[in-house]
Amino acid sequence: MARRYWLMKTEPEAFSIDDLRRRPGGVEPWDGVRNYQARNMMRDEMKAGDGVLFYHSSVDPPGVVGLAEVAREGYPDPTAFDPKHIHYDPKSDPESPRWYMVDVRFVRAFPHMVTLDTLRRTPGLESMKVNQRGMRLSVQPVTPKEWEIVLKLAGG
DNA sequence: GCCAACGTTGGC
Protein backbone atom coordinates (compact mmCIF):
# COMPACT_ATOMS: atom_id res chain seq x y z
CA MET A 1 0.00 0.00 0.00
CA ALA A 2 1.37 3.32 -1.07
CA ARG A 3 2.03 5.93 1.55
CA ARG A 4 -0.70 8.53 1.64
CA TYR A 5 -0.72 12.15 2.68
CA TRP A 6 -2.91 14.31 4.86
CA LEU A 7 -3.27 17.78 6.23
CA MET A 8 -4.30 18.26 9.84
CA LYS A 9 -5.40 21.57 11.28
CA THR A 10 -4.86 22.76 14.79
CA GLU A 11 -5.14 26.05 16.58
CA PRO A 12 -1.64 26.63 17.93
CA GLU A 13 -3.04 28.27 21.05
CA ALA A 14 -4.63 24.94 21.86
CA PHE A 15 -1.95 22.64 20.47
CA SER A 16 1.00 23.71 18.32
CA ILE A 17 3.75 21.90 16.49
CA ASP A 18 6.08 22.84 19.35
CA ASP A 19 3.69 21.14 21.74
CA LEU A 20 3.85 18.05 19.54
CA ARG A 21 7.65 18.16 19.43
CA ARG A 22 7.79 18.22 23.22
CA ARG A 23 5.54 15.22 23.74
CA PRO A 24 7.26 11.98 24.78
CA GLY A 25 8.41 10.45 21.51
CA GLY A 26 6.78 13.40 19.77
CA VAL A 27 3.51 11.47 19.79
CA GLU A 28 0.05 12.83 20.52
CA PRO A 29 -3.40 11.22 20.26
CA TRP A 30 -5.49 13.43 17.96
CA ASP A 31 -8.60 13.37 20.12
CA GLY A 32 -11.63 15.61 20.08
CA VAL A 33 -12.49 15.53 16.37
CA ARG A 34 -16.30 15.50 16.14
CA ASN A 35 -16.94 15.59 12.43
CA TYR A 36 -18.01 12.52 10.51
CA GLN A 37 -15.95 13.10 7.38
CA ALA A 38 -12.81 13.57 9.45
CA ARG A 39 -13.80 10.61 11.61
CA ASN A 40 -14.14 8.37 8.58
CA MET A 41 -10.70 9.29 7.31
CA MET A 42 -9.08 8.67 10.67
CA ARG A 43 -10.97 5.43 11.23
CA ASP A 44 -10.76 3.94 7.73
CA GLU A 45 -8.04 5.50 5.66
CA MET A 46 -5.10 6.82 7.64
CA LYS A 47 -2.34 4.29 8.16
CA ALA A 48 0.82 4.29 10.25
CA GLY A 49 3.59 6.02 8.34
CA ASP A 50 1.33 8.28 6.31
CA GLY A 51 2.62 11.83 5.93
CA VAL A 52 0.91 14.76 7.64
CA LEU A 53 1.14 18.45 6.82
CA PHE A 54 0.80 20.18 10.18
CA TYR A 55 -1.34 23.27 9.74
CA HIS A 56 -1.87 26.16 12.14
CA SER A 57 -5.31 27.77 11.85
CA SER A 58 -6.98 30.76 13.50
CA VAL A 59 -3.65 32.53 13.64
CA ASP A 60 -2.16 35.29 11.55
CA PRO A 61 -1.03 34.11 9.14
CA PRO A 62 -2.38 30.59 8.94
CA GLY A 63 -0.29 27.95 7.18
CA VAL A 64 1.65 24.71 7.17
CA VAL A 65 4.33 24.81 9.85
CA GLY A 66 5.90 21.38 9.58
CA LEU A 67 5.59 17.68 9.07
CA ALA A 68 4.23 14.86 11.15
CA GLU A 69 3.31 11.28 10.44
CA VAL A 70 0.57 8.92 11.46
CA ALA A 71 2.00 6.96 14.38
CA ARG A 72 -1.01 4.75 15.00
CA GLU A 73 -4.03 4.13 12.82
CA GLY A 74 -7.61 4.77 13.87
CA TYR A 75 -8.89 3.67 17.26
CA PRO A 76 -11.78 4.84 19.45
CA ASP A 77 -11.44 8.30 21.00
CA PRO A 78 -11.72 7.71 24.77
CA THR A 79 -12.50 11.36 25.53
CA ALA A 80 -15.96 10.73 24.07
CA PHE A 81 -16.64 8.28 26.91
CA ASP A 82 -15.69 10.61 29.75
CA PRO A 83 -18.62 12.66 31.11
CA LYS A 84 -16.20 15.15 32.62
CA HIS A 85 -14.37 15.72 29.37
CA ILE A 86 -15.17 18.69 27.19
CA HIS A 87 -15.44 16.36 24.18
CA TYR A 88 -17.80 13.95 25.93
CA ASP A 89 -20.51 12.51 23.69
CA PRO A 90 -23.22 10.49 25.49
CA LYS A 91 -24.04 8.77 22.20
CA SER A 92 -20.61 7.17 22.08
CA ASP A 93 -19.64 4.31 24.35
CA PRO A 94 -16.94 1.63 24.34
CA GLU A 95 -19.44 -0.95 23.03
CA SER A 96 -20.14 1.10 19.93
CA PRO A 97 -17.68 3.96 19.64
CA ARG A 98 -18.83 6.85 17.52
CA TRP A 99 -15.58 8.82 17.37
CA TYR A 100 -12.13 7.69 16.33
CA MET A 101 -8.69 9.23 16.37
CA VAL A 102 -5.16 8.52 15.21
CA ASP A 103 -1.86 9.14 16.94
CA VAL A 104 0.37 11.71 15.29
CA ARG A 105 4.16 11.87 15.57
CA PHE A 106 6.37 14.93 15.13
CA VAL A 107 8.73 14.76 12.16
CA ARG A 108 10.08 18.30 11.71
CA ALA A 109 9.18 21.93 11.85
CA PHE A 110 9.78 24.09 8.77
CA PRO A 111 12.28 26.92 9.15
CA HIS A 112 9.53 29.16 7.76
CA MET A 113 5.80 28.55 7.67
CA VAL A 114 4.28 27.97 4.24
CA THR A 115 1.39 30.42 4.54
CA LEU A 116 -2.09 29.87 3.22
CA ASP A 117 -1.50 32.86 0.99
CA THR A 118 1.52 31.13 -0.53
CA LEU A 119 -0.43 27.93 -1.02
CA ARG A 120 -3.09 29.87 -2.89
CA ARG A 121 -0.55 31.57 -5.13
CA THR A 122 1.34 28.41 -6.01
CA PRO A 123 0.65 26.76 -9.36
CA GLY A 124 -0.29 23.13 -8.94
CA LEU A 125 -2.12 23.67 -5.67
CA GLU A 126 -5.29 25.14 -7.15
CA SER A 127 -7.42 22.18 -6.12
CA MET A 128 -5.79 21.57 -2.77
CA LYS A 129 -8.57 21.22 -0.21
CA VAL A 130 -7.25 23.79 2.19
CA ASN A 131 -7.41 26.36 -0.61
CA GLN A 132 -11.13 25.88 -1.19
CA ARG A 133 -13.48 28.49 0.17
CA GLY A 134 -15.43 27.40 3.21
CA MET A 135 -13.31 24.28 3.67
CA ARG A 136 -13.57 23.62 7.37
CA LEU A 137 -12.50 20.00 7.55
CA SER A 138 -9.78 19.60 10.14
CA VAL A 139 -8.44 16.46 8.45
CA GLN A 140 -7.96 16.57 4.70
CA PRO A 141 -6.44 14.27 2.09
CA VAL A 142 -3.42 15.65 0.21
CA THR A 143 -2.23 14.29 -3.13
CA PRO A 144 1.39 13.16 -3.59
CA LYS A 145 1.89 16.03 -6.03
CA GLU A 146 0.57 18.58 -3.56
CA TRP A 147 2.74 17.06 -0.86
CA GLU A 148 5.86 17.45 -3.00
CA ILE A 149 5.06 21.01 -3.93
CA VAL A 150 4.49 22.02 -0.30
CA LEU A 151 7.78 20.39 0.71
CA LYS A 152 9.56 22.33 -2.01
CA LEU A 153 7.96 25.55 -0.81
CA ALA A 154 9.21 24.73 2.66
CA GLY A 155 12.75 24.48 1.34
CA GLY A 156 13.24 20.79 0.77
C1' DG B 1 -15.43 41.13 15.85
C1' DC B 2 -17.64 39.91 11.49
C1' DC B 3 -19.72 36.72 8.81
C1' DA B 4 -19.76 33.06 4.99
C1' DA B 5 -20.05 28.43 4.75
C1' DC B 6 -21.14 24.73 6.40
C1' DG B 7 -22.88 20.63 9.69
C1' DT B 8 -26.21 19.25 13.14
C1' DT B 9 -30.51 19.23 15.54
C1' DG B 10 -35.23 18.81 16.22
C1' DG B 11 -40.10 20.02 15.31
C1' DC B 12 -43.33 18.78 12.17
Place this chain on the structure above:
DNA sequence: GCCAACGTTGGC
Protein backbone atom coordinates in the same frame (compact mmCIF):
# COMPACT_ATOMS: atom_id res chain seq x y z
C1' DG C 1 -37.75 13.41 5.16
C1' DC C 2 -37.88 18.46 5.07
C1' DC C 3 -35.91 22.51 6.51
C1' DA C 4 -35.41 26.48 9.80
C1' DA C 5 -32.78 27.49 13.59
C1' DC C 6 -28.70 27.10 15.68
C1' DG C 7 -23.75 26.28 16.48
C1' DT C 8 -19.05 26.06 14.77
C1' DT C 9 -15.09 26.96 11.93
C1' DG C 10 -11.76 29.89 10.52
C1' DG C 11 -10.20 33.46 7.24
C1' DC C 12 -10.35 38.19 7.13
